[in-house]
Each structure stands twice: as C-alpha cells, then as structure tokens.
Amino acid sequence: MPADAERIEIGPRVRALRENMGLSLRDVAERCGVSATTLSQVERGETSPTLQVAARIAAGLDLRLSQLLRLDESSSVTIVRRGERRRGGDAKRGHVIEILTAPLPGQRSELTRHELRAGARTGNADDPPMHEPGSREIALVEHGALVLHCDGVDHALAEGDCVTFDADLPHHFDNPGPGDAVLLAVVSAGLRRS
Known part of the structure; x- marks a missing residue:
C-alpha cells in the first residue's frame, strides 16, 4: 500500500491547534488547500486523511507533518530538570x-x-x-x-x-x-x- 494511503487519526489535535491559533475552519482550509468540509470531518473523526492531505493540513497550521503527528516527540510529557x-x-x-x-x-x-x-x-x-x-x-x-x-x-x-x-x-x-x-x-x- 502506498504511504499516502495509510490512514491516521489526528482530528482532536488538528482542532486544538486550529483553535489555539484563533483560526476558523475556513481560515485553515484557505491556508492549506483542503476543503473546510473535509477539515471538519477530520476534526470530528468522521474521516482520516491520507498522509498527503495531513501534510497539507500541517502546512496550514505552520507545522511540519512530523510535528502534527508528534513524531518529533518521545513522549506526551517532557520534564526539564x-x-x-x-x-x-x-x-x-x-x-x-x-x-x-x-x-x-x-x-x-x-x-x-x-x-x-x-x-x-x-x-x-x-x-x-x-x-x-x-x-x-x-x-x-x-x-x-x-x-x-x-x-x-x-x-x-x-x-x-x-x-x-x-x-x-x-x-x-x-x-x-x-x-x-x-x-x-x-x-x-x-x-x-x-
């Protein structure tokens, strides 16, 4: 199966990031070239984007795909001693x-x-x-x-x-x-x- 056909679940993170940036669905849609309807479905977990679409969403949120997927993080908790x-x-x-x-x-x-x-x-x-x-x-x-x-x-x-x-x-x-x-x-x- 091609890499961009693998499905991923990122809806809650996309919504949290978008709201934290003060952006509407339409704002992010314009920034990334993905329809507001598709973004809404992704956020609600009704659909999972391909990696190609996820990369476009990440770009619309000023992130790299690895950041959106949290591949750059070793854990959800980071402590600085x-x-x-x-x-x-x-x-x-x-x-x-x-x-x-x-x-x-x-x-x-x-x-x-x-x-x-x-x-x-x-x-x-x-x-x-x-x-x-x-x-x-x-x-x-x-x-x-x-x-x-x-x-x-x-x-x-x-x-x-x-x-x-x-x-x-x-x-x-x-x-x-x-x-x-x-x-x-x-x-x-x-x-x-x-």
Missing part, C-alpha cells in the same frame, strides 16, 4: 536567564526565569523588539521590584505583581534596587503569516 535548564544573559551585567521549557518542535510558548541584580536590566531602551509580530508576554515578579519599560511607558511592579503586554513592542525590565529581583516570563508566539 533543574540542572538541564538552558542558560543565557550576561552575568557580568547582572542579568541571568534560565529557559525552563524544553526546546520542542512547534512549541508556541516559552517559560523563562530572569535574575536581575540591583541596577541590572534585561535590555536597553533602543533595542529592537525580540519577539515576532503578535507575540504576548506574561511576567510575574517572583521576588523584589522591577520597572517594565514598554513602548515608552514605565510600569512599576512589586513582588507578586503579574503583567501581560504585547511582546512585539520595544520593552525591557529594570531593577532599580536596592535588592535583587527574580522574574518569571511566558512568551507566546504570534500567529505566523502564510
């Missing part, structure tokens, strides 16, 4: 970053932990936006106090405060001191344009 965190930032300038999420293919969000010594900042006022258009960031001040500079406006944040903002705007966090501060941040990717 404390010692396995990816690290970055500039310790000499007082900013240390730990990326807490695993680098999985197709992942649409990332959780980071930032340690800022007194007087340190995550970036400079003239830095270009680091995140793609449509990205959003949620940040929680776990310890200390910070100032968010976002699109030319300052926002004072105390321990326990949580802020949500458009991450595609110029922004950075400052720690005015006197003590150190810790920030947890989740950045969710914007919708990619086809």
Whole structure:
C-alpha cells in the first residue's frame, strides 16, 4: 500500500491547534488547500486523511507533518530538570536567564526565569523588539521590584505583581534596587503569516 494511503487519526489535535491559533475552519482550509468540509470531518473523526492531505493540513497550521503527528516527540510529557535548564544573559551585567521549557518542535510558548541584580536590566531602551509580530508576554515578579519599560511607558511592579503586554513592542525590565529581583516570563508566539 502506498504511504499516502495509510490512514491516521489526528482530528482532536488538528482542532486544538486550529483553535489555539484563533483560526476558523475556513481560515485553515484557505491556508492549506483542503476543503473546510473535509477539515471538519477530520476534526470530528468522521474521516482520516491520507498522509498527503495531513501534510497539507500541517502546512496550514505552520507545522511540519512530523510535528502534527508528534513524531518529533518521545513522549506526551517532557520534564526539564533543574540542572538541564538552558542558560543565557550576561552575568557580568547582572542579568541571568534560565529557559525552563524544553526546546520542542512547534512549541508556541516559552517559560523563562530572569535574575536581575540591583541596577541590572534585561535590555536597553533602543533595542529592537525580540519577539515576532503578535507575540504576548506574561511576567510575574517572583521576588523584589522591577520597572517594565514598554513602548515608552514605565510600569512599576512589586513582588507578586503579574503583567501581560504585547511582546512585539520595544520593552525591557529594570531593577532599580536596592535588592535583587527574580522574574518569571511566558512568551507566546504570534500567529505566523502564510
């Protein structure tokens, strides 16, 4: 039997991904060239697409077929142990970053932990936006106090405060001191344009 004739069950995943991206059936149909009726039947489990159709659906969701089928994942649960965190930032300038999420293919969000010594900042006022258009960031001040500079406006944040903002705007966090501060941040990717 040819590979594209093998049937696969992906309906619930297609629906979840489509809804997470804020796309209608018609939107995805236009993006991938598969009819909205067929997509609806796939989502409801009334039909299983061939691999060729599944590949087109994956492309419409900005994924590779292996990502849609989760062939790139070894498990549905991924744990990043404390010692396995990816690290970055500039310790000499007082900013240390730990990326807490695993680098999985197709992942649409990332959780980071930032340690800022007194007087340190995550970036400079003239830095270009680091995140793609449509990205959003949620940040929680776990310890200390910070100032968010976002699109030319300052926002004072105390321990326990949580802020949500458009991450595609110029922004950075400052720690005015006197003590150190810790920030947890989740950045969710914007919708990619086809």
